[in-house]
Amino acid sequence: MSGFNYRAIWSIYRFELHRFRRTLLTGLLVPVITTSLYFVVFGGAIGSRMTQIDGIAYAAFIVPGLIMMSMFTESIFNASFGIYMPKFTGTIYELLSAPVSAAETIIAYVGAAATKSLIVGTIIFLTAHLFVDLPVAHPLAMIGFMLLIAISFCLFGFILGIWAQSFEQLQVIPMLIVMPMTFLGGAFYSIHMLAEPWRTITLFNPIVYLISGFRWTFFGRGDVGIELSLLFVAGMLVLCLAIIGWMFRTGYRIKK
Amino acid sequence: MPRMASIITVSGLTKSYASGFQALKGVDLEIEEGEIFALLGPNGAGKTTMISIICGNVRATGGSVTVAGHDIVRDYRGSRSAIGLVPQELHTDAFERVIDTVTFSRGLFGKPRNDAYIEKILRDLSLWDKRHSKILELSGGMKRRVMIAKALSHEPRILFLDEPTAGVDVELRRDMWKLIGELRQTGVTIILTTHYIEEAEEMADRVGVIDKGELILVEEKTALMKKLGKKSLTVVLAEPLAAVPPELAEWQVALKADGHEIEYLFDTQAERTGVSSLLRKLGDLGIGYKDLNTQQSSLEDIFVSLVHQEKAA
Numbered sequence A: 001m002s003g004f005n006y007r008a009i010w011s012i013y014r015f016e017l018h019r020f021r022r023t024l025l026t027g028l029l030v031p032v033i034t035t036s037l038y039f040v041v042f043g044g045a046i047g048s049r050m051t052q053i054d055g056i057a058y059a060a061f062i063v064p065g066l067i068m069m070s071m072f073t074e075s076i077f078n079a080s081f082g083i084y085m086p087k088f089t090g091t092i093y094e095l096l097s098a099p100v101s102a103a104e105t106i107i108a109y110v111g112a113a114a115t116k117s118l119i120v121g122t123i124i125f126l127t128a129h130l131f132v133d134l135p136v137a138h139p140l141a142m143i144g145f146m147l148l149i150a151i152s153f154c155l156f157g158f159i160l161g162i163w164a165q166s167f168e169q170l171q172v173i174p175m176l177i178v179m180p181m182t183f184l185g186g187a188f189y190s191i192h193m194l195a196e197p198w199r200t201i202t203l204f205n206p207i208v209y210l211i212s213g214f215r216w217t218f219f220g221r222g223d224v225g226i227e228l229s230l231l232f233v234a235g236m237l238v239l240c241l242a243i244i245g246w247m248f249r250t251g252y253r254i255k256k
Numbered sequence B: 001m002p003r004m005a006s007i008i009t010v011s012g013l014t015k016s017y018a019s020g021f022q023a024l025k026g027v028d029l030e031i032e033e034g035e036i037f038a039l040l041g042p043n044g045a046g047k048t049t050m051i052s053i054i055c056g057n058v059r060a061t062g063g064s065v066t067v068a069g070h071d072i073v074r075d076y077r078g079s080r081s082a083i084g085l086v087p088q089e090l091h092t093d094a095f096e097r098v099i100d101t102v103t104f105s106r107g108l109f110g111k112p113r114n115d116a117y118i119e120k121i122l123r124d125l126s127l128w129d130k131r132h133s134k135i136l137e138l139s140g141g142m143k144r145r146v147m148i149a150k151a152l153s154h155e156p157r158i159l160f161l162d163e164p165t166a167g168v169d170v171e172l173r174r175d176m177w178k179l180i181g182e183l184r185q186t187g188v189t190i191i192l193t194t195h196y197i198e199e200a201e202e203m204a205d206r207v208g209v210i211d212k213g214e215l216i217l218v219e220e221k222t223a224l225m226k227k228l229g230k231k232s233l234t235v236v237l238a239e240p241l242a243a244v245p246p247e248l249a250e251w252q253v254a255l256k257a258d259g260h261e262i263e264y265l266f267d268t269q270a271e272r273t274g275v276s277s278l279l280r281k282l283g284d285l286g287i288g289y290k291d292l293n294t295q296q297s298s299l300e301d302i303f304v305s306l307v308h309q310e311k312a313a
C-alpha cells in the first residue's frame, strides 16, 4: 500500500472526538460558566468603574481576550493529552506499528484538538452575546484567526505531550508560562494603559500580538498592527512545525 | 519441508539502547512465508527488541530488515501494512468498547470498513458477546484476545505474537494454540516468542534460539529434536544402590528414586551410544535390574543445554 492514509487520519480524529464526547457536559459547561463569571467579575464589578477602553465598552473589550485565553488552554490541554495518554498507557505501540506518517499523525491529533478548541471558542463567543453588545468588524478574519490560533496552540500542545514524561510536566508549561503570559499579554486590558517601562517590556511577550490581532477582527483596531499580529501567528506555526518535524525525524521521546 | 520464499529478511541487525546497552549483536534471520516460527530465549535475550524493530516501535542501530519485499525504513507503509502485532504487555484503551477499538485498528491501517470481517474475528476469538463491553470490564485473558483481534483487524499476512500465552490459564492456552493453527491454515505467517518450550514443540515449524542479543541457532523443529535430541535410559534396579559404583564413572550416570533407578543420558546420533556397554558392565558388577526405558529429551532440555554451552564458551 502506498499513498496518503486518510483512513488512519479519520480513525484517529474520530477516536479523539469520541474521547471528548465522554466528558461532553463538563467540557461545554466549564467554558459557559467561566465566561459568565468573568463577565460578573470583570464586566460587572470592574467594568462599572472603567466603562471604556479605546472607545470600546469594557465588557465587550474583554471578549476577544477571554476567547483567546480559553482557546490557548483548551488547545494545549487537549492536544498534549491526546498524544501523552497513548505514551503513558502504552497504546502508542499501535500507532508506531501502523502505516501512518508523521504528517498524518499530526493532522489527526491536532485536527481533533483544534476542533474541540474551536467549539469552546464559539461557545464563549455565543455566551458573551447574552451579556453584551458585540460588534464584529471582520467576521471572516475572526474565523480565520480562531482557526490559526487553534492550530498553532494545538501544535504546541502536541510538542508538549511528546516532551512530557509525567503529568506534572504536562501541567507545568500551561500553568506557569502560558497562563501568566496571557494575563500579562493584555487579555483584559490594553497595553496602552501601562506606564513605561512596562509597556515596552510587554512588547516582548508574543501573546500580546496574538490577542491584539484577534481584537482587531472585532473592533478594527488593536494594540499593535494586524500585520505584526499575523507575522507572530505565522512565526509560531512555522516554529512548532519545525520542532515537530525534528521530533519525528529523530524519534525524540517517541521511539527508543 | 521444502524451502519457500522468505517473507522477512533480517540482516546484520544491531540495537544499542540509549543507555548504551547492546540488546542485539548482529542478527541474521529469514522467515519463510506461511511458517510458524518460534523465537525462544531467556529473559532479556532481545526477543521483544527484535520484534519491535521489525514492527516499527524501536529504531535499529545497524543492519536492515525487509518485510514482504519492503524495507522497514524506506518503505514503512508497505512493510507495516503486512504486519499485525500483539505486544508482550497488555496495552489497551480502558474506556473504549471492544468493537470500537478493533474497528479503529482496521482504519488505522488504512483498510476500508468491513463489518462482516470484524464480526468474524470477534466470533473466532469468542469476543462477539462482549463486543459492547468496555475493555476495562474484561478479564486479562479477554484483553489479550482483544489485542489479537486488533492485530488481525487489517488482515495481515504476518502476525507477531510476543508471548501470547504469558499469564494465561491452561484452557486459554489451548484455545490460543488452536487459533494459531487455524490462522496458519489461512496462510498467515506467524512469529511467536515464548518461554514455554512445549508451545514451540507443539506448534512451530522452525525454532530460533536467541541469547544475549545473538541468534545462536535456527533449525527446523524436527531436525533440531533429532540432531540435538538426547535420550535418557532409565534402569530400574532390583536392589537399591547407596552410591554410584566407581566402575560406572565413564557413563556419568545419576542415581534417581532413592537409589532404585539409575539414569544415563546418551546421544542418539553418536556412533556408540554406550547403552550396551553399560548394560554389560552392570551384569559384570552383578547389579540386577527389573526394567529399562528410554525417553526423548524435550526442547526444553535442548534449550537449557544450548544456553549453558553458550555461557560456558
Ligand SMILES: Nc1ncnc2c1ncn2[C@@H]1O[C@H](COP(=O)(O)OP(=O)(O)OP(=O)(O)O)[C@@H](O)[C@H]1O
Binding pocket: A256, B017, B018, B019, B021, B022, B023, B041, B042, B043, B044, B045, B046, B047, B048, B049, B050, B088
Ligand atoms: N528502552 C530500553 N532501554 C535500555 N535497555 C533496554 C530497553 N528495552 C530493553 N532493554 C534491554 O534490552 C535487553 C533485551 O530486552 P528485550 O525486551 O528485547 O528482551 P526479551 O528477550 O523480550 O525478554 P523477555 O523474555 O523478558 O520479554 C534487556 O536486557 C533489556 O533490559
Ligand SMILES: [Mg+2]
Binding pocket: B047, B048, B049, B088, B162
Ligand atoms: Mg520480551
